[in-house]
Amino acid sequence: MSDFTSGFWSAYVAILTLLGIAGCAVLLWAQAKVKIVIPEGEEAKPTGHSWDDGLTELNNPMPRWWMWLFYITIVFSIAYLVLYPGLGSFKGKLGWESTGEYQAELKKADQEYGPIFDKYQSQDLKTVAADPHARAIGERLFMTYCAQCHGSDARGNKGYPNLTDKDWLYGGEPAVIKATIMKGRNGVMPPMGAALGSDKDVENVAHYVLNLSGATSDPIKVAFGKEKFTSCVACHGPGGQGNPALGAPNLSDKIWLYGGSADTVVETIRKGRNNTMPAFDEFLGEGKVHLLAAYVWGLSNEKALIPER
Amino acid sequence: MSEPAVKVSVVTMYQARQEIYPRDVKGWYANWRWACVWLTQIVFYGLPWMSWNDRQAVLFDLAARKFYLFGIVLWPQDFIYLALLLIICAYALFLFTAVAGRLWCGYACPQTVYTEIFMWIERKIEGSRSARMRLDKQSWSVDKLLRKSSKHLAWGAVALWTGFTFVGYFTPTHTLLREVATVTFGPWEWFWILFYAFATYGNAGWMREQVCKYMCPYARFQSSMFDRDTLTVTYDAQRGEPRGARTRKAAGAAFGSCIDCSMCVQVCPTGIDIRDGLQADCIGCAACIDACDMVMDKIGTPRGLIRYATENAMVQGLGAAEIRRRAFRPRILIYSGILFVIVALCAGSLFMRTPLKMDVIRDRGAMGREVEEGMIENVYRLQIMNTDERQHRFRISVSGIDSIALASPDQVELAATDSRGVPVRVRIGHGKGEKGANKIAFEIVAIDDENLRVKEEAVFIVPR
Numbered sequence: 001m002s003d004f005t006s007g008f009w010s011a012y013v014a015i016l017t018l019l020g021i022a023g024c025a026v027l028l029w030a031q032a033k034v035k036i037v038i039p040e041g042e043e044a045k046p047t048g049h050s051w052d053d054g055l056t057e058l059n060n061p062m063p064r065w066w067m068w069l070f071y072i073t074i075v076f077s078i079a080y081l082v083l084y085p086g087l088g089s090f091k092g093k094l095g096w097e098s099t100g101e102y103q104a105e106l107k108k109a110d111q112e113y114g115p116i117f118d119k120y121q122s123q124d125l126k127t128v129a130a131d132p133h134a135r136a137i138g139e140r141l142f143m144t145y146c147a148q149c150h151g152s153d154a155r156g157n158k159g160y161p162n163l164t165d166k167d168w169l170y171g172g173e174p175a176v177i178k179a180t181i182m183k184g185r186n187g188v189m190p191p192m193g194a195a196l197g198s199d200k201d202v203e204n205v206a207h208y209v210l211n212l213s214g215a216t217s218d219p220i221k222v223a224f225g226k227e228k229f230t231s232c233v234a235c236h237g238p239g240g241q242g243n244p245a246l247g248a249p250n251l252s253d254k255i256w257l258y259g260g261s262a263d264t265v266v267e268t269i270r271k272g273r274n275n276t277m278p279a280f281d282e283f284l285g286e287g288k289v290h291l292l293a294a295y296v297w298g299l300s301n302e303k304a305l306i307p308e309r
Numbered sequence: 310m311s312e313p314a315v316k317v318s319v320v321t322m323y324q325a326r327q328e329i330y331p332r333d334v335k336g337w338y339a340n341w342r343w344a345c346v347w348l349t350q351i352v353f354y355g356l357p358w359m360s361w362n363d364r365q366a367v368l369f370d371l372a373a374r375k376f377y378l379f380g381i382v383l384w385p386q387d388f389i390y391l392a393l394l395l396i397i398c399a400y401a402l403f404l405f406t407a408v409a410g411r412l413w414c415g416y417a418c419p420q421t422v423y424t425e426i427f428m429w430i431e432r433k434i435e436g437s438r439s440a441r442m443r444l445d446k447q448s449w450s451v452d453k454l455l456r457k458s459s460k461h462l463a464w465g466a467v468a469l470w471t472g473f474t475f476v477g478y479f480t481p482t483h484t485l486l487r488e489v490a491t492v493t494f495g496p497w498e499w500f501w502i503l504f505y506a507f508a509t510y511g512n513a514g515w516m517r518e519q520v521c522k523y524m525c526p527y528a529r530f531q532s533s534m535f536d537r538d539t540l541t542v543t544y545d546a547q548r549g550e551p552r553g554a555r556t557r558k559a560a561g562a563a564f565g566s567c568i569d570c571s572m573c574v575q576v577c578p579t580g581i582d583i584r585d586g587l588q589a590d591c592i593g594c595a596a597c598i599d600a601c602d603m604v605m606d607k608i609g610t611p612r613g614l615i616r617y618a619t620e621n622a623m624v625q626g627l628g629a630a631e632i633r634r635r636a637f638r639p640r641i642l643i644y645s646g647i648l649f650v651i652v653a654l655c656a657g658s659l660f661m662r663t664p665l666k667m668d669v670i671r672d673r674g675a676m677g678r679e680v681e682e683g684m685i686e687n688v689y690r691l692q693i694m695n696t697d698e699r700q701h702r703f704r705i706s707v708s709g710i711d712s713i714a715l716a717s718p719d720q721v722e723l724a725a726t727d728s729r730g731v732p733v734r735v736r737i738g739h740g741k742g743e744k745g746a747n748k749i750a751f752e753i754v755a756i757d758d759e760n761l762r763v764k765e766e767a768v769f770i771v772p773r
Contacts, residue, residue: 033319061324063519143690143730148674152690152732153717157675 010088025074117287125174128294138295164299167255171244178293184279187247191272206265212240212252329580332438336599345416357477369479393655404644409540411593420520423513434460464514472506518579521592538635543618544584566614573597664697669767677770683739687769691731695723701755709749712738744773
């Protein structure tokens with residue numbers, strides 16, 4: 001987008017700036033030598049300003065180096081405006097822009113830290129996870145980019161999976177975790193309220209699901225719900241054990257993404273859920289994601305992290 | 310009476326600097342000034358070479374944002390000490406100025422100190438005042454060229470060493486020296502060494518009194534700290550006037566003590582005549598006192614025609630004892646009292662502070678979650694900063710609600726001067742605490758040193 005809505009404002013700013021500089025130069029030049037009427041026998045002439053006790057202001061000359069500093073300042077400002085953007089929409093001879101500087105700094109940082117990430121990237125994820133230095137980097141990256149949703153302790157929140165347990169929506173292999181971070185995930189549980197029938201049906205299915213995980217449930221509702229559960233089998237499997245290929249959660253364990261109370265399960269079934277894990281490949285680059293994946297895998301595989309002797 | 314003749318003249322509003330050739334001066338105050346030069350420069354040039362705990366004793370590591378001062382490591386959180394230091398400097402300046410005028414300017418200001426060093430070099434190479442004046446009037450000759458160029462070379466060498474030393478406070482000096490040997494400075498090191506060297510060379514070699522007269526902000530407002538009992542370098546006009554040259558025989562009768570030898574003018578580094586009274590250009594270096602005392606000794610008159618005296622002493626004819634007594638006036642006592650209190654506070658807090666800091670950041674993602682057996686869990690990130698130069702293992706504890714306990718490892722190890730964000734989970738039993746916010750406190754204690762502890766308050770949220 002252009003900085004100005006029309007060329008007029010660019011010219012307006014540029015002309016005002018140049019006039020200002022020229023004005024300073026003229027003033028400086030004009031004031032360097034002044035014609036003064038001096039009564040004979042006097043030297044410096046008071047300006048006429050005076051205060052108590054006869055304190056008067058004199059119009060004494062300034063040091064000449066000071067004048068030269070002013071001239072140098074004017075030359076500098078003109079040179080600056082030629083080289084750098086500053087005159088309206090004129091881009092400057094050096095073609096400098098803040099985006100370019102940002103990119104240059106980014107490139108410099110990549111050059112400096114790149115080798116560290118490259119070294120780990122060439123290693124197997126499990127090896128990386130066992131490296132204390134790599135884990136320290138991974139922990140810092142996690143705190144910066146992941147803790148907002150998954151929590152500082154990686155134990156998640158409502159709707160955001162706990163990463164420290166053995167329960168994985170898409171599979172807990174290091175490569176799968178890496179793929180999840182790189183490309184993101186889109187978990188969709190369709191609203192099943194209408195498909196299942198009445199509110200009663202939904203409640204029955206909910207109780208069946210609670211029963212699957214061993215939670216307290218109403219046996220009659222469970223029995224009715226079992227029939228209707230056929231609508232859920234396609235994704236969650238006949239025993240509700242889930243399907244990592246689809247990211248369908250295992251319903252037969254005690255771990256709940258949105259909560260395991262009857263009310264919450266009813267809500268989940270009736271309205272469905274939509275869950276997004278953003279893709280980080282372009283934002284972080286593979287080097288950092290590699291370290292993050294190793295760190296996250298290590299969170300639920302502490303035993304594997306003890307170095308072999 | 311006729312009208313005064315009027316002439317129209319063109320006045321240059323900018324004036325070329327008039328070279329001042331201060332005469333070398335020896336005496337009581339000159340010795341004090343040289344003592345200050347030695348003291349400040351031994352400290353300035355020497356400090357970057359001292360070691361402490363396997364590192365430079367004084368190092369301002371801007372890149373790592375850590376300031377090392379012998380046993381003390383300051384972090385950005387300790388910025389308050391910089392503010393305190395500036396307040397102490399300001400109050401000390403007020404106090405000294407109120408007591409005896411521009412003491413700082415005359416004896417310890419870097420501008421004075423470096424000018425003194427540069428003038429010493431100038432005297433060694435170009436000779437005394439009269440020799441220098443002669444040399445400057447001369448047309449160019451091999452001798453003049455040699456003297457002038459060796460003077461500038463010597464100045465340049467001192468200036469470069471000063472620039473190098475200055476940068477040595479920010480980049481470890483030994484590394485810097487290796488870089489000098491191999492000429493592998495970074496661009497900023499190049500810039501600052503050359504910039505600081507150039508500033509030293511320009512200010513102490515060329516600008517000199519112009520800095521004091523036109524550039525220094527302190528010169529602008531120091532007069533507002535003076536009062537009628539402030540000691541200043543003063544010419545005793547009552548005793549001195551009428552001045553005039555005299556022969557040995559005619560001494561006495563018609564003249565005052567001033568023989569108009571102009572020594573006080575010749576030694577003045579800002580080129581003023583102290584006999585015109587106190588002026589803004591006077592930096593209070595007392596060179597004129599030393600010069601005049603020397604002359605008084607020679608002509609056999611008591612010293613002190615030019616001396617440190619106060620305005621009241623001059624007007625009311627007060628003696629030295631009376632001047633001293635008036636030094637303890639309310640203004641001075643208040644300045645001293647405030648200065649003492651701030652210095653004591655600053656030193657006390659600096660030595661008593663714990664080299665350990667902690668920030669508690671509650672996870673914002675969740676209000677608090679319910680875990681097994683109805684317990685409520687909150688997650689925090691403890692940003693622990695071990696500002697000590699030793700590695701420590703810390704025990705984390707939490708208090709404030711009945712049954713509150715950590716549900717994550719309660720020990721953490723931090724390397725020397727390291728900082729780490731440690732995620733911790735805190736749990737309370739079912740039904741404990743109030744619904745909503747509860748005040749709790751985290752405390753960390755070094756396992757190897759019970760005194761190394763810090764406590765921070767936080768909030769535990771029980772969902773409604």
